[in-house]
Amino acid sequence: DVKINVMDTPGHADFGGEVERVLSMADGVLLVVDSVEGPKPQTRFVLDKALKKGMKALVVVNKIDRPAARPDYVVDKCFDLFVELDATDVQTDFTVVYASGIQGKAGLDPEALDDDLGVLFDAIMTSIDAPTVATVATDDLxxxxxxxxxxxxxxxxxxxxxxxxxxxxxxxxxxxxxxxxxxxxxxxxxxxxxxxxxxxxxxxxxxxxxxxxxxxxxxxxxxxxxxxxxxxxxxxxxxxxx
CATH class of the missing domain: 2.40.30.10 (Translation factors)
Known part of the structure; x- marks a missing residue:
């Protein structure tokens, strides 16, 4: 079995200290963006912090069920943001998952969502590296x-x-x-x-x-x-x- 801890973080620069604390416990980030609006100005702050720590990001285009959803535009805007933040080639090669949080559905194709969020959890396990830590019980804490x-x-x-x-x-x-x-x-x-x-x-x-x-x-x-x-x-x- 694999355990995944999901932590929320503020998205505003005024909470920089709290963002740093959350990122200190994370192995990667889920960049959740609206299917119509795309990345918001405050998205830039947290993503920049994560990328500078060398973390990989998984992009989740949420609210894909909205009538005005424009997934291609939103993914392009996310890519542009990564480039503007000097992301590495590995970081810009991010996986995209399309989801409807309110419906509990997700998929790799905006037109073909599964009836659960299994695709999202699979993407987390394949896109974000597991902790690189020693697990020998005799090692000093x-x-x-x-x-x-x-x-x-x-x-x-x-x-x-x-x-x-x-x-x-x-x-x-x-x-x-x-x-x-x-x-x-x-x-x-x-x-x-x-x-x-x-x-x-x-x-x-x-x-x-x-x-x-x-x-x-x-x-x-x-x-x-x-x-x-x-x-x-x-x-x-x-x-x-x-």
């Missing part, structure tokens, strides 16, 4: 904290993508701040995201996006690492984000 949430009962909750190693519920870990100072603690609750909610788990491995509690000092940009680990990566903070 590295997970970049990209967001913070607060629960009325559980307190501060960190949201992070595991870049290396694995983490377990109840595990002793260290938080390495961007200035390389460290604070230690224990994971009290460990969650992964499942459909529109989250599910508590006993462990998670590299490539997974997790939510955890027990470390009230956690801040965006911190790196979660194995406590007192002996490996070369043990106390190395990952590149900070805004």
């Amino acid at each position: 590295q997970a970049l904290v990209a967001n913070i949430d607060v629960d009325e009962y559980k307190g501060k909750m960190g949201i992070a993508r595991i870049t290396n190693g694995s983490v377990k519920n109840g595990m002793q870990v260290s938080l390495v701040h961007p200035d390389k100072t460290k604070q230690t603690g224990r994971i009290s609750n460990l969650f992964v995201f499942d459909n529109l909610g989250k599910r508590e788990v006993e462990s998670a491995e590299a490539g997974e996006i997790i939510m955890f509690t027990g470390l009230d000092a956690v801040e965006i940009g911190d790196t979660l690492v194995t406590n007192e680990a002996g490996g070369a990566n043990a106390a190395d903070p990952l590149p900070p984000i805004a």
Whole structure:
């Protein structure tokens, strides 16, 4: 089985920090555009960020059921935008999926949609590279904290993508701040995201996006690492984000 985490991101430059945080947890992007209007001005900002990170994009022409839909025009406008943003040859060779979100249909031909979104998920798996991470459980943990949430009962909750190693519920870990100072603690609750909610788990491995509690000092940009680990990566903070 393949798990796909889908994250939404703001499309406006005023939310640049949040865009950076979401992209730090992503492997690629879905550029969803209207079948009539095509790319909007704010589309440029997020796409530029993603392309500069070397990400591939999958173009989804949505609302293809609209009477005024003009898919060829919209795809041409998307290509022009990629070129204007200095996309590589690989990035400009993007896959296009046509869809009607309200009908739950998608296809590779605007005139022949399937009755489900299977084509879209297949395109994600073939067009966007899987995470290039180590999955050996003995590797030292590295997970970049990209967001913070607060629960009325559980307190501060960190949201992070595991870049290396694995983490377990109840595990002793260290938080390495961007200035390389460290604070230690224990994971009290460990969650992964499942459909529109989250599910508590006993462990998670590299490539997974997790939510955890027990470390009230956690801040965006911190790196979660194995406590007192002996490996070369043990106390190395990952590149900070805004």
